[in-house]
Amino acid sequence: MNSTTEASELSAENLGELKYSRTIADLSGPKGLPFLGNALQMSGRQWHLSLAKWVREFRPIFRLTVPGGSVVVVSDRATAGALLRERPEQFRRVGGLKTIMNELNISGVFIAEGDDWRKQRKLVMGGLNAEVIRNFFPKMSFMAERMLRRWKTALAEGRPVDLRRDLKAFALDVTVGIAMGHDLDVVNHDGSQLQRDVDNMFQRLGARAFALFPYWRHFKLPADREADKSAANIEQTVAGFIRNTRARMEQQPHLRQKPTTMLEAMIAASDDPESGFTDQDLINNAILSVIGGEDTTANTMAWMINLLAQNPDAASALAAEADAVLDDAELAHDWEMMKQFPYLDAAHNETQRLRTVAPFIGIVSNADCVVADTFVPKNTAIMVSTAGEGLDEAQFPQNDAFLPERWIFDQKPQKEDDPARKLIPFGDGPRLCPGRFLALTEIKLVISMVMHNFELEFDTHAPPIQQIMNFFMSPSAVPVRLKLRS
Template sequence: FIQFSNRYLYLGSFHKKSVLNFFDETRKKYGEVFLLPGGFGKKSLLFTFNLDDFAKVIRSEGTWPQRRGLETMRYHREVHRKEDFGDVIGLVSSNNEAWGKIRSAVNPILMQPKNARLYLNKMLEVNDEFLQRIREIRDPNSLEMPDNFEEELNRLTFESVAVVALNRQIGLIRKNRDSGDAKIIFDSLRKFFELTLALDFFPSIWKYVKTPTFNKQMKNFDTINEIIIKYINEAEKRIENDALSSKNSDNEEKSVLEKLLKVDKKVARVMALDLLMAGVDTTSSTLTGILLAIAKNPDKQEKLRQELKTILPQKNSLLTMENMKNLPYLRACIKEGIRMYPIGAGTLRMCSEDIVVSGYQVPKDQEIVLNHNILINEEKYCPRAKEFIPERWLRDEKANHEPLNPFLYMPFSFGPRSCVGKRIVEMELEITVARLIRNFYVEFNYPTENAFKTILISVPAIPLKFKFSEVEY
């Protein structure tokens, strides 16, 4: 394996590079497989761009797949705020039996598509407010969004997760948009990703000396927890009051929090917290990429609109669990947007046994980065990769488009450790894209070459001045 020094992350040719650029340049310099040595208490990372390795690594996982968690989050919950979390630190940073216990409790509630659909009506209420907000804030002449439209997308995604996790709207889109909590929580969530990249992935001595950056992260976690736990406490009180009055006893749209409280109170609170933490920037960045791709391809957008008109004859026609079943082109557009604008480079895995990767013997417990999101945008693996072609995902179009390797497209990871919020995010994206395209002609009349920057995930780097013109009928 080719080894190189951690100092390249800060010095020389890699100084101030984004993570995606860093991966791309190291690959060109060192080849398809290279080892990034650990340091300051971190394990080494093995990077592979060899597609043949992906299935081998993933299929070698055991019952409880191991993965590096976010160590600063783990420290915050196990040490810094142990009195709040006890022995339940959440799915992100736990492994082995502790992880398995939480995951087995959560899977029946979040991972089954039929359960996710129970939240459709609540999400539609949030989406109604978002469409109304667009009409309020667009420029009356140009019909473009203001420079800070990214914040509006964050408000949408936070509210959408809140109705699932807590069964309530916080009101940050319109009703309570001037709440002091709003700006604080969105700024703090963005800092969470920035500081996690610096402390958990780049060289840092915080395990030996508590650096100013580490202290900022602990304070930032405290701020996030304080605001979100307040919402959780309010939701719990409402649940208790409803139980006392026998209200909603047969309501199938109970929140994730309410369902999990019957299983384990600590797990319920941590899962609600993590859903709200993880579901904002990740989903809004994904939605941004999808909208950019659709806006820059008006012919594909019109094809999507015609499909939507078959189930939504009027702009204000209702989406239902029944009519959403037959929207193949919508789902193809979403997949293709995610392919073109992934929010990360790939998937991190830990070997549960000794395996051979690209001809090299790799020992058990070695961490491996599978860079599938980089390969899926290369001609070798995805013909006409620079073009937005939703048809490549349609069954009846497969004769015209070479099928992609299933281990290339893994936006929610793969297997037992796939994203626990996958079903919720998919539904949120489907609702939002469907209603935006049915109501508006969406344009983006600016360059998109450098539309994203990388912190820990990709986030918008340009003003999102989308133009929303009304569809006539």
Template sequence: MAEQQVAIAPVAADMVRIGSCASVGQGGLAAARLEGVELVMLRHGDDIAVFEGRCPHQGTLLAEGTLDRGVLTCRGHGWRFDSCTGVSINMPAACLRRFRSALAGDDVLVDRADVLAWKRDTEGQVRTEPARPLDDLPGPHGIPLLGNFLQLHKDQIHTDMEHWAETFGPIYRINLAGRDAVVLSDGEWIDRILHDRPETFRRASAIEMLSREVGTVGAFSAEGETWRRHRRPVVQALDAHHLRDFFPTLVTVTQRLKRRWQHAAASGEPIHVQHDLMQYAVDVTTSLAFGHDMNTLEGQGGEVQHHLERILPMINRRLNAPFPYWHYIRLPADRAFDKSVAAVREAIGGMIVAARERLAQSQELAAHPRNFLEAMVAAQMRGEASLSDDEIFANAFTLLLAGEDTTANTISWVLYFMCRHADVQDRMRDEATAVLGDSDVLSDIRDAAQLTYLDAVVHESLRLKPVAPLFYMEPNDDVVVAGYRIPKGTLVVLVTRPNTLRESSFADAAVFRPERWLETSAAALHRNGFVPFGSGPRLCPGRSLALLEAKAALSMVCQQFHVRQAPASGPVSEAFAFTMMPTGLRVVLERRHKA
């Protein structure tokens, strides 16, 4: 079956250029696009093969993966494909479609008719469903004009929607001040909607509108062709090569966190975990993003963090507002938000100018940029990324903002579970000791892959305490979802946690059991709707960095300390402000006495 799929017919006349041999580069792979079809070009010996560009598993862009010794590995869930045949090494029955292609000098040509025929075949596999109107959907009763808006608590929106899912099922309707919204918690549909971006679904238009108002339309909030133009340089700036180069800085920042917490352990004072980890994440992200050592952990850059702490909560507040009141009146919080955005913009703008000057003065640096900002500016200067300075600012700003909140909250939730499960903490400690040896912190990036149980703990924490419990989407055209017709522009909220708490998705779903992630491969264990970093073509480009930060910080904690919840800290609660964070989490650290 696989041999029939990959047989290459004689070159046809309808050959069109999709890229160059040079663009494939040292990594051996590059993205292309033709007639709305994502493609990936793979170097195989002296040849370049052209395949469908999305992984058949979850639709992740294959050009963002890695090619090593003839094997293409998808960055989504690790599916692997032979670079010559396209046959999946994980599941031999699966096979990437290889298109007829040829080389003409430096040009890579592909048979347009072959691509179009495959596109028609795959589109023809979509089943039509009888569609029911939104009025047939169940949902909570509201009040005139405001609908269900007042029933949603500002910092508990995610739990409100989860509770309604228990009552009304995996798809229901709510009314937000006169606007219909569809809420989905079914894993299969969550995966399908994320897979079908950006063509069928997009992020909620309010996200792009809010980003445009503050001048931060980058890879996170852009759509369509604008998103494609932003995506490639952002992904390249966060690839494995750049993370390896950056790793020594991550080690330095992790050592600072160790020293800070050693002082706290010596005094016996409870630690505000999430606050300290926000500073840790800011220091890591600013160093990676700008090559700038902000050092908030040691009290040298607190002002920027103070501005950042204002921005995400206000974006969340505006996103969930019934109408854009800030267009007509500026409250004190809005004026403070404006000042914070301006301050961060000024700081990043100065860094962009300095980066361009450094690159202009050093050909070596231009060829091998040391951080995200330099990589973006270098791509701009080489003509590989048609991004303006404002767009570079937008992507750097997004990395800084997202890198702070999500990573800090993820590590905080893991520490919460470590306090509650002494056996888990003991096993994490044993693994950290075995991997780190005599080192205080993770000092070799290759050792991160050996922290398999720690990685399992992080994934189990993300399952029960997802830092991104809600995704806001809307269809680009009228669509049918789960048998209901959803008009273009309708807000669709994906609520991710209920599906992961169903026994049909995970055995003993309510139990914190990291071992479930060690039982089989990550690809085979994937469950519908478990999307802590998104899924499909817009899988979070910073996922590898976030997991590396978590491993660095947590292995250090396990190597150095025993963690317990502070006696007077009270209950730990969830609060939602664009991401989900723990509130009331205070811990006491006790120095480990090594044998």
């Protein structure tokens, strides 16, 4: 193995069989407080900014101290990728996160481990493969056109466009459409209860994941009771999707052999007594698909629009590309157009480098192992920085600047020089994000539509945009006005 060595059978007496030159105690790291260590610095909605600062200072591997032990942080791409590729055998998700998600009725493939994960992963991937997304693309394009009509109507009537809200609504429409086979049109329903419930769940997840003390297990604040209510609402909504889909499949038996949505595939599997896929697995993954597909994609598009609005040269270059590809069409209706946006791809990569919505992945070692020449005992928490090398000035000069051109080459670069190999925004290995292809398609469709139809005007009088960690990292605002292009 490149950066880790399995040692599940080693005891304290024969640790010498592992080859390493240091232990976690030998690693450098930021100073902490007596007893608490770095715990206070690792709490709150912006603590990931402290992590980014530490990555710049202590990379490629360092330690944080917390009550009861240490957390190892890895930021170089080679080691980070090797760790993630060795899941789930050698590493698992952080147990505390799994408990917190279960408390909010969020389960399924995201927090499953071992054989249970393999079983559920196969079913989820079947509903998100390239063929399914390609077949769904005409509906996705229709949803994007519907949002375009909403924006043009608002501008014609002199009303502002709430980009942050509408991007979340669009992402939710797409997720429910491809996973459940239902068109909710959340974009045109400002008071959507489902969108409020999903947003509420992410806020509670973020608050609990970075809390110093799990107070909600002893007493609940109004926000916690509201989160419980949102969890119940989402489950009820998903149960309705399941009932309707089962009824449709009874009327159309061929859907059991050729399902057209993720939910149909999961129902067909759960009804097979030999699959081992239970009704609870069905419910859990259906809920997860509704919740998981909204926040990451919408926040990436929001960050991208913010960055383009603040960088007119990049915005002009992307608008020119969108004009050349789309020509007289308002947006892409042809799936093949998705392959014709190299500058948009570059702008997305640069957005992920500067504002990745998942800046770290927490894992735990299943056995004693060696990570980057460091002995790591069993059950050690490890934090993988997904954009660690993206924060390195030596590898990305003008590190804080938004420069999509750094991702464009006349010839494909050598492996060691390829910037795309230095970031892992969707993770790596077997647990690579199953929705990444869907997310990339949404982003290309919407951003090309925006740049082809509108100019972006950044509100220079707006308060500074904050990076807020609500489980995933989101912008505090999108202070960008749309202006129709002539």
